[in-house]
Amino acid sequence: MDKQENNPKYEALVKTARELFWRHGFKRVSVQEICMKAEVSKMTFYKFFSNKTELAKQVFSNEVDDSIVKFNRLIDEDISVHDKIEKMILLKAEGTNNISKEFMQDFYMGSEPELKTFVEAKTREAWTGMLHSWKKAQQAGIFRDDLKPEFLIQVSFGLVELMKDEKLAGLFSSPQELILEFTKFIAYGITPRT
Amino acid sequence: MDKQENNPKYEALVKTARELFWRHGFKRVSVQEICMKAEVSKMTFYKFFSNKTELAKQVFSNEVDDSIVKFNRLIDEDISVHDKIEKMILLKAEGTNNISKEFMQDFYMGSEPELKTFVEAKTREAWTGMLHSWKKAQQAGIFRDDLKPEFLIQVSFGLVELMKDEKLAGLFSSPQELILEFTKFIAYGITPRT
């Protein structure tokens, strides 16, 4: 239970667990399997984590924290609004792949109320963090003052889903081109009126 | 155990099992889950299949048969060698996605010797079928006489793996372009010398 984050065994466990959870969700993966793939004995596993749920929390927590860091860094980055939007879409596209359906389904639907509350709390935390960055950028005049951040975030999420539409993708010769088109579309709609 | 292939329940079970096996392999999926997702009771499951292994055999068998049919149809198709090669690569690329790693790993490595022998036998069967089609095409002068079919098949398999290489893909603006380049490369190397 000691938080020896720099311990190689600890890191191996978290890394392996992330991969397995990502692929197969929570309940399909056993601690035995995690230990085997991470080449760590089961005893040392229980030195670090009191149970599988605790490990899952850690994995999810890391994932969310990474997203927040990336998002904040993106907001603060000294690039054009156009590039910012493009990167935001890419970040979200990457994020949806990171946190897999299988994983979230087990967290929410699974018979583990403890995990559900944890995920909800962590998600709230992530949102407030991102909104803070957003408002800072808004004050700096990067986005329109009257634009609700929740709106753009939701729209950009929706666009990621749209990008998976085959018919739409068929109109462009490459994904990059499609993203470029999206980016233009958004950027010209939200830049502050000078 | 009756082979009521047209039975909707039967088809639902096979279809659902294929999806689940494909995603999570063999041992991670329980018959309960298959029944639930297929909306078929467990009792009717055991009317059709004596156990999970038997269902897996059926799923694998179907998959291989489909591949054989597609391959043979491709060989007999009245199109240029160039198009034939291109389609062959696409077919294989599609096939690798169809038969997932998870699935095969459980079949081979899993503690189910029965499945292993079945897969091996079925694979042999598939190979002889494909080689037969090949030799027919060779006699028709579509490919070089001295070209071993095993060689090209193996090479095309290897190319599919190569296509997943990011560095290589980065050289082309789209996957289609990459495939085109590959196709040219192979076609000019194996056409009969006139």
Next chain:
DNA sequence: TGTTTATTATACGAATTTCATAAAAAATAA
């Protein structure tokens, strides 16, 4: 070298899951 510490291998009981079947209840078709 010997001693301490960390890690693994093995075994274990308890709890849970899964398997495959058997019965009765419900739905469907004739």
Next chain:
DNA sequence: TTATTTTTTATGAAATTCGTATAATAAACA
């Protein structure tokens, strides 16, 4: 209606998983 199929529920046996205990092994250190 009667006969057949399908579902529901219950069940016991087998297997899996969990979390811990203990002994063996390896690494660290003095």
